[in-house]
Amino acid sequence: MYLSEIQIRVRYSETDRMGYVYYGNYAGYFEVARAESLRNLGFTYKAMEDEGFILPVFTFSVKYMRPAFYDDLLIIKVMVRELPAARIRFDYETYNEKDELINTAETTLVFINKVTGKPCAAPAYFLDALKKFF
Amino acid sequence: MYLSEIQIRVRYSETDRMGYVYYGNYAGYFEVARAESLRNLGFTYKAMEDEGFILPVFTFSVKYMRPAFYDDLLIIKVMVRELPAARIRFDYETYNEKDELINTAETTLVFINKVTGKPCAAPAYFLDALKKFF
Amino acid sequence: MYLSEIQIRVRYSETDRMGYVYYGNYAGYFEVARAESLRNLGFTYKAMEDEGFILPVFTFSVKYMRPAFYDDLLIIKVMVRELPAARIRFDYETYNEKDELINTAETTLVFINKVTGKPCAAPAYFLDALKKFF
Amino acid sequence: MYLSEIQIRVRYSETDRMGYVYYGNYAGYFEVARAESLRNLGFTYKAMEDEGFILPVFTFSVKYMRPAFYDDLLIIKVMVRELPAARIRFDYETYNEKDELINTAETTLVFINKVTGKPCAAPAYFLDALKKFF
Numbered sequence: 001m002y003l004s005e006i007q008i009r010v011r012y013s014e015t016d017r018m019g020y021v022y023y024g025n026y027a028g029y030f031e032v033a034r035a036e037s038l039r040n041l042g043f044t045y046k047a048m049e050d051e052g053f054i055l056p057v058f059t060f061s062v063k064y065m066r067p068a069f070y071d072d073l074l075i076i077k078v079m080v081r082e083l084p085a086a087r088i089r090f091d092y093e094t095y096n097e098k099d100e101l102i103n104t105a106e107t108t109l110v111f112i113n114k115v116t117g118k119p120c121a122a123p124a125y126f127l128d129a130l131k132k133f134f
Numbered sequence: 135m136y137l138s139e140i141q142i143r144v145r146y147s148e149t150d151r152m153g154y155v156y157y158g159n160y161a162g163y164f165e166v167a168r169a170e171s172l173r174n175l176g177f178t179y180k181a182m183e184d185e186g187f188i189l190p191v192f193t194f195s196v197k198y199m200r201p202a203f204y205d206d207l208l209i210i211k212v213m214v215r216e217l218p219a220a221r222i223r224f225d226y227e228t229y230n231e232k233d234e235l236i237n238t239a240e241t242t243l244v245f246i247n248k249v250t251g252k253p254c255a256a257p258a259y260f261l262d263a264l265k266k267f268f
Numbered sequence: 269m270y271l272s273e274i275q276i277r278v279r280y281s282e283t284d285r286m287g288y289v290y291y292g293n294y295a296g297y298f299e300v301a302r303a304e305s306l307r308n309l310g311f312t313y314k315a316m317e318d319e320g321f322i323l324p325v326f327t328f329s330v331k332y333m334r335p336a337f338y339d340d341l342l343i344i345k346v347m348v349r350e351l352p353a354a355r356i357r358f359d360y361e362t363y364n365e366k367d368e369l370i371n372t373a374e375t376t377l378v379f380i381n382k383v384t385g386k387p388c389a390a391p392a393y394f395l396d397a398l399k400k401f402f
Numbered sequence: 403m404y405l406s407e408i409q410i411r412v413r414y415s416e417t418d419r420m421g422y423v424y425y426g427n428y429a430g431y432f433e434v435a436r437a438e439s440l441r442n443l444g445f446t447y448k449a450m451e452d453e454g455f456i457l458p459v460f461t462f463s464v465k466y467m468r469p470a471f472y473d474d475l476l477i478i479k480v481m482v483r484e485l486p487a488a489r490i491r492f493d494y495e496t497y498n499e500k501d502e503l504i505n506t507a508e509t510t511l512v513f514i515n516k517v518t519g520k521p522c523a524a525p526a527y528f529l530d531a532l533k534k535f536f
Contacts, residue, residue, distance in 0.1 A: 012437070012447075013292055013430035015285040017183075017338050022281050023191040024165070027158025028415035035414070035473070045414075046473040049151075057157040061195030070285050071437070071448040146303070146313075147296035147424050151417040151472050158415055162281035169280070169339070179280075180339040204419050205303070205314040285451075291459040292433075295426025317419075325425040329463030 002080040002133035004037035010072045020067035027060065030092050030105060033078040041129045053123060055109040062105040073097055083134055086111055086119045136214040136267035138171035144206045154201035164226050164239060167212040175263045187257060189243040196239040207231055217268055220245055220253045270348040270401035272305035278340045288335035295328065298360050298373060301346040309397045321391060323377040330373040341365055351402055354379055354387045404482040404535035406439035412474045422469035429462065432494050432507060435480040443531045455525060457511040468504040475499055485536055488513055488521045
């Protein structure tokens with residue numbers, strides 16, 4: 001398993017009139033978690049896009065157990081539990097400062113060749129970097 | 135089943151550098167779909183909140199089949215398939231202007247009493263209005 | 269002067285923990301107002317981009333007199349007061365349902381040729397359509 | 403003058419189909435800059451709200467000289483140039499990784515007593531903390 005952990009400070013713009021982080025804003029947090037987990041491997045999501053791979057999200061699901069609030073310093077654990085092929089799955093757990101699990105989530109993304117618009121295999125260097133963790 | 139249909143024009147702010155509607159922005163679209171489906175029943179989500187009910191989202195999942203693009207006029211069908219108790223489930227289908235299904239989704243929301251912070255039953259007038267469709 | 273008027277219903281995702289529309293979200297509303305004012309002229313912002321013109325915002329300023337709230341149906345008046353050259357200025361007035369002026373704003377956008385990345389003149393058909401109002 | 407400097411990594415969700423950071427998203431960045439500049443003084447924006455002060459934005463203006471892009475690590479300098487009374491003004495300068503100035507901005511916020519809804523003086527401890535820099 002490949003595990004990364006990131007911290008995100010809740011912004012005012014991300015709260016709603018209930019005082020909670022708006023449920024849709026976690027999608028952006030998880031994106032940041034994915035990007036940072038790649039950076040920890042030694043390369044960037046941006047570089048992958050610039051090389052011609054795009055990774056649109058295919059499925060996304062969240063279970064919200066507790067709300068998060070303005071200025072909370074959240075910890076997101078992001079996990080790749082299986083070596084990716086044409087798809088890659090990330091699992092997430094979000095914790096608040098009291099170390100309470102506030103939600104769990106998962107996304108599946110598809111590797112797409114930007115030129116052909118067709119699904120393709122993950123870049124070899126990415127698979128090589130991940131393999132060390134399996 | 136209670137079915138409503140709404141139209142949403144994709145805003146520039148909702149696109150990302152792939153040129154797609156950012157995957158997290160559909161959460162806001164589905165919220166609009168829920169709010170409008172209540173309005174079609176003769177009352178508003180806002181009034182329910184003002185009366186002391188909040189409805190945080192408990193689960194949310196989406197399957198993205200096709201992207202949507204800037205200025206697309208999307209059609210979202212929102213369905214309540216079962217009479218709610220302490221929870222209410224909404225199902226969604228999003229279509230583009232070519233009438234292609236671009237994603238399907240579902241959310242489960244929980245009725246919470248704002249004062250006690252505890253789950254509670256849906257307001258009686260809401261259940262009465264829904265019952266006609268079942 | 270060229271004047272258009274649009275309606276925007278405030279979404280839950282656009283509110284913040286004060287219960288107000290987050291101050292940054294008006295930028296998106298004004299973008300919608302600009303897009304709709306072009307549509308009223310008979311063409312679209314999207315088509316202009318597809319033809320090779322991009323219009324990044326150069327200056328943006330707002331004066332917030334009153335807040336807007338969830339589910340408010342806002343009216344935005346958008347005005348072009350001078351025929352554009354390499355730049356185009358839009359002025360905005362936002363009103364709530366009580367017809368109270370809640371903010372005023374202005375944006376200046378620059379016509380950029382997508383291929384060269386350089387400022388350019390506004391498309392001729394756009395100027396022709398606008399001229400009728402001056 | 404009281405000066406703080408913060409770093410913000412551009413998120414995918416903050417880009418638009420031009421590939422730029424959407425012009426409205428800087429409002430959220432500047433909010434983060436304000437919050438961190440208060441934290442550097444030894445207290446939080448959140449605590450001020452919890453104590454009964456809200457600080458809605460009264461005026462906001464930006465001049466965009468250059469775009470920012472996905473994954474850029476931006477530096478925002480935020481400055482308080484005058485001791486606040488009932489209003490506080492923040493000035494901002496945003497730089498990219500090449501140390502190019504990409505925009506300048508300013509916001510004026512008003513201290514409001516949450517209970518009365520009326521403008522009020524800034525909290526004494528806040529003024530005391532700021533005074534050291536003037």
